Amino acid sequence: MKLLAAMSGGVDSAVAAALAVEAGHDVTGVHLALSEAPATLRTGSRGCCSREDARDAARSADVLDIPFYVWDLAARFKADVVDDFVSEYAAGRTPNPCLRCNEKIKFSAVLDRALALGFDAVVTGHHARLADGVLRRSVDLDKDQSYVLAVLTQEQLAGTVLPLGELTKAEVRAAAAARGLGVADKPDSHDVCFIADGDTAGFLRKRLGAQPGPVVDALTGAVVGTHDGAYGYTVGQRRGLALSVPAADGKPRYVLSVSPVDRTVTVGPAAALDVRTVRATAPVRLVDDLPGRCDVQLRAHGAVHACSVHDEADGWRLELASPARGIAAGQAAVLYDGDRVVASATVSAAV
Amino acid sequence: MAYLDHAASTPMLPEAVAAVTAAMAASGNPSSLHTTGRRARRVVEESREALAQALGARPSEVVFTGGGTESDNLAVKGMYFARRAADPRRTRVLASAVEHHAVLDAVEWLVAHEGATVTWLPVDDVGRVHAEVLADALADDVALVTVMWANNEVGTVQPVRALADLAHEYDVPFHTDAVQAVGQLPLDFAASGVDAMTVTGHKFGGPLGAGALLMGRDVQCTPLLHGGGQERDVRSGTVDVPGVAGLACAATIAVERQPAHAARLSALRDDLVARVQQVLPDAVLNGDTGAGRLPGNAHFSFPGCEGDSLLLLLDARGVEVSTGSACSAGVARPSHVLLAMGAAEERARASLRFSLGHTSTSSDVDALVEALPGVVERARLVRR
Numbered sequence: 001m002k003l004l005a006a007m008s009g010g011v012d013s014a015v016a017a018a019l020a021v022e023a024g025h026d027v028t029g030v031h032l033a034l035s036e037a038p039a040t041l042r043t044g045s046r047g048c049c050s051r052e053d054a055r056d057a058a059r060s061a062d063v064l065d066i067p068f069y070v071w072d073l074a075a076r077f078k079a080d081v082v083d084d085f086v087s088e089y090a091a092g093r094t095p096n097p098c099l100r101c102n103e104k105i106k107f108s109a110v111l112d113r114a115l116a117l118g119f120d121a122v123v124t125g126h127h128a129r130l131a132d133g134v135l136r137r138s139v140d141l142d143k144d145q146s147y148v149l150a151v152l153t154q155e156q157l158a159g160t161v162l163p164l165g166e167l168t169k170a171e172v173r174a175a176a177a178a179r180g181l182g183v184a185d186k187p188d189s190h191d192v193c194f195i196a197d198g199d200t201a202g203f204l205r206k207r208l209g210a211q212p213g214p215v216v217d218a219l220t221g222a223v224v225g226t227h228d229g230a231y232g233y234t235v236g237q238r239r240g241l242a243l244s245v246p247a248a249d250g251k252p253r254y255v256l257s258v259s260p261v262d263r264t265v266t267v268g269p270a271a272a273l274d275v276r277t278v279r280a281t282a283p284v285r286l287v288d289d290l291p292g293r294c295d296v297q298l299r300a301h302g303a304v305h306a307c308s309v310h311d312e313a314d315g316w317r318l319e320l321a322s323p324a325r326g327i328a329a330g331q332a333a334v335l336y337d338g339d340r341v342v343a344s345a346t347v348s349a350a351v
Numbered sequence: 352m353a354y355l356d357h358a359a360s361t362p363m364l365p366e367a368v369a370a371v372t373a374a375m376a377a378s379g380n381p382s383s384l385h386t387t388g389r390r391a392r393r394v395v396e397e398s399r400e401a402l403a404q405a406l407g408a409r410p411s412e413v414v415f416t417g418g419g420t421e422s423d424n425l426a427v428k429g430m431y432f433a434r435r436a437a438d439p440r441r442t443r444v445l446a447s448a449v450e451h452h453a454v455l456d457a458v459e460w461l462v463a464h465e466g467a468t469v470t471w472l473p474v475d476d477v478g479r480v481h482a483e484v485l486a487d488a489l490a491d492d493v494a495l496v497t498v499m500w501a502n503n504e505v506g507t508v509q510p511v512r513a514l515a516d517l518a519h520e521y522d523v524p525f526h527t528d529a530v531q532a533v534g535q536l537p538l539d540f541a542a543s544g545v546d547a548m549t550v551t552g553h554k555f556g557g558p559l560g561a562g563a564l565l566m567g568r569d570v571q572c573t574p575l576l577h578g579g580g581q582e583r584d585v586r587s588g589t590v591d592v593p594g595v596a597g598l599a600c601a602a603t604i605a606v607e608r609q610p611a612h613a614a615r616l617s618a619l620r621d622d623l624v625a626r627v628q629q630v631l632p633d634a635v636l637n638g639d640t641g642a643g644r645l646p647g648n649a650h651f652s653f654p655g656c657e658g659d660s661l662l663l664l665l666d667a668r669g670v671e672v673s674t675g676s677a678c679s680a681g682v683a684r685p686s687h688v689l690l691a692m693g694a695a696e697e698r699a700r701a702s703l704r705f706s707l708g709h710t711s712t713s714s715d716v717d718a719l720v721e722a723l724p725g726v727v728e729r730a731r732l733v734r735r
Contacts, residue, residue, distance in 0.1 A: 028663070071659070113660075113733050116729070116732035117660060117663065117730070117733060
């Protein structure tokens with residue numbers, strides 16, 4: 001096949017491209033320039049598109065002896081991922097930008113362009129198994145990224161090759177070293193790539209401005225503190241609340257809900273975070289018939305809960321067998337049948 | 352493989368390879384006082400004389416550098432510093448809007464860090480600076496004028512002699528980046544009237560990383576590199592003996608062959624242009640025609656395509672071309688040259704440069720013309 005390998009400059013995508021070459025495919029590498037003002041050098045484990053990363057990707061392509069180009073998708077990335085991230089927080093939801101990037105950039109803008117240019121599919125270094133249209137968890141459960149790929153449609157998956165699903169991260173690094181790829185021991189990237197210093201609240205404050213409001217205790221209805229912007233809070237959050245009135249029971253309080261419209265952050269005890277019913281909209285099915293009972297994962301690297309799925313007018317109602325804690329609207333609810341992804345949807349409410 | 356990117360770098364002439372390797376086999380620092388040092392210095396000085404001879408300059412007017420970018424930086428910044436030191440009112444730089452980034456970025460650095468102001472001299476729709484434009488911009492506060500000899504993207508040749516004469520009416524020094532011109536156009540430093548001229552070896556069959564700034568003896572220029580003053584006290588650093596040997600050798604041959612080379616390239620280029628327009632009637636030729644254009648340059652916009660996509664698809668078919676505007680991360684931006692010529696951003700992004708050189712043959716043009724229609728059709732499928 002003619003394959004386009006998306007190469008971030010990290011070890012995973014370099015090994016994915018290498019395995020595609022070794023499988024006999026005709027591989028071309030591209031690095032996606034996603035930042036409108038790329039830094040010259042990478043700093044720590046954050047950021048994914050400094051010029052140093054582009055150079056690392058180019059070096060890996062050199063070693064593999066494949067053509068390599070840089071595609072400037074900074075404008076698309078800003079519109080579809082960064083701006084979406086900000087507006088989701090402004091609306092009181094908690095988005096997953098990696099998932100959005102896969103949905104809108106890697107397996108949409110890039111895949112479309114690749115297909116138009118005559119490639120058969122896009123290769124990425126995601127840790128997940130994909131064969132015959134069936135998406136499954138990676139054998140390395142710690143590194144499994146099937147959650148952030150679950151939003152892809154059957155059509156998108158048909159244009160995707162994931163060579164790393166059968167490998168652990170350690171095996172990927174060993175494979176890189178064995179092939180002389182200089183990125184073999186490059187640190188993993190974490191956090192949101194476009195927030196270089198990791199300060200999400202600060203990033204949002206700069207874009208949304210201060211929007212002060214009350215912090216309300218769910219049990220008493222009393223105002224127990226103030227905040228600079230509800231968007232700085234996520235359901236389940238405990239730290240950084242700076243409450244002026246202690247809880248009656250003396251126990252820690254957590255963010256239970258965030259309402260940007262009336263600028264209110266509601267807090268309460270841990271037990272109030274427990275959720276057994278989740279509503280989700282905009283479902284994407286990867287199988288024709290959903291099993292009545294399956295497992296649901298409600299955040300990246302989060303716990304898995306057995307659940308039953310019930311159709312509703314605009315999506316599903318999921319009844320969890322065990323309580324989930326701190327579920328925020330905007331996150332993806334991904335349904336698994338064992339290790340197989342069967343569907344995904346966006347959490348709209350948790351009860 | 353059809354290599355149509357000679358304007359980026361052209362293969363070294365075998366004679367230049369021989370000159371470089373011969374110098375590499377010898378040793379010595381040309382600044383040393385002993386026999387070995389003298390032998391190295393002799394190579395440097397003979398290279399200086401040969402380069403001066405080839406380009407119509409005096410040996411004392413040759414400052415060896417590490418290439419075109421260094422020469423442009425030395426000329427623009429060094430002349431700016433010297434002129435401002437002599438009269439603090441001279442802080443304005445006049446530069447054409449279609450300069451290479453080595454000049455553009457040096458000028459913008461002066462603006463950002465040294466209190467300079469800049470007047471970008473506009474160009475017409477083929478990319479040419481008109482004398483009236485320069486005349487209007489000249490005044491007593493001008494530190495220097497810099498206008499390239501011929502444009503690296505669209506190949507437009509500038510009226511350098513006329514522009515330099517105008518600058519001299521105000522006693523303003525004139526620099527020209529002649530990187531693309533050596534070996535393609537007749538070029539004579541003394542006759543051109545310019546005060547400083549940038550050249551670099553790898554555009555005419557010499558090695559990469561070896562260039563020179565030709566600079567009149569009375570031109571004031573503040574050094575940028577300090578530490579020995581090896582080159583006329585204006586450029587420090589041990590001279591790259593093999594590099595300048597290859598540079599001088601290539602310049603001598605390129606200049607000697609220039610008339611025949613230009614005639615052959617022009618014919619080949621005209622054939623390329625005619626055949627591209629035949630297979631793709633909506634392709635837009637950018638830049639000038641005839642004597643107003645570098646003989647080896649062709650530059651087209653292909654409506655509905657992105658240059659990036661065309662480059663990738665042609666590369667996969669063994670045809671190597673350029674979008675003409677590379678950036679640090681390899682990210683393509685719409686060409687500032689095309690934009691300055693009045694092209695819309697879409698046309699600027701849709702452009703490709705084909706540049707011919709001494710190894711080009713009609714089979715290279717055949718390969719391009721055969722691949723291009725399918726590639727353009729395919730590239731049009733890419734949604735923007």
